[in-house]
Amino acid sequence: MALTRDFKQTVQARVLADPAFRDALLKEGVETMLAGDVDTGKGILRDYIKATVGFERLGADTGTSPKSLIRMFGPTGNPQARNLFAVISHLQQHAGVTLQVTSRTR
Template identity: 70%
Template structure:
């Protein structure tokens, strides 16, 4: 039987070698949350955080304990807006991008 890599390992490998993919993953996580699918958005952002900055460094940068951040982006996590926007702000700065919201007619 052939051993396969887990999806999370594949994402982490791709993020490490493809900055455009990393930026798109960050954008997709935030966009998914704004579209109302908060749980999926948190899961995408959790994968992004693990593959880029890591929870330890993110905790130092946002003055939030890493375990709290892990819970925040976990399945039952319910982050306060202040904490969530603080994390998103740092992730944008770390990635060297600035994301904007644009209204589109339905």
């Protein structure tokens, strides 16, 4: 189900107004991908990118075409690990956060 424009605008406004929410959105996108739900994780990161750095600036900063980035985080995108990790690294630097992976036994 597609998100409505009002919902996306609400998320963007919250990201701009609430740094804790912004950081949690980045963390949720990465955690969702690591949990195996790559499509949902890409969607979360796409919304995060749109609400923060934007695809144009992200492309300039990472040396990747903005159109390639948009495709990469789109519903049918299949990013290479190198490109995905470069973007995640840049997003962490831009947000001033460091995400860490920890293991847990089930």
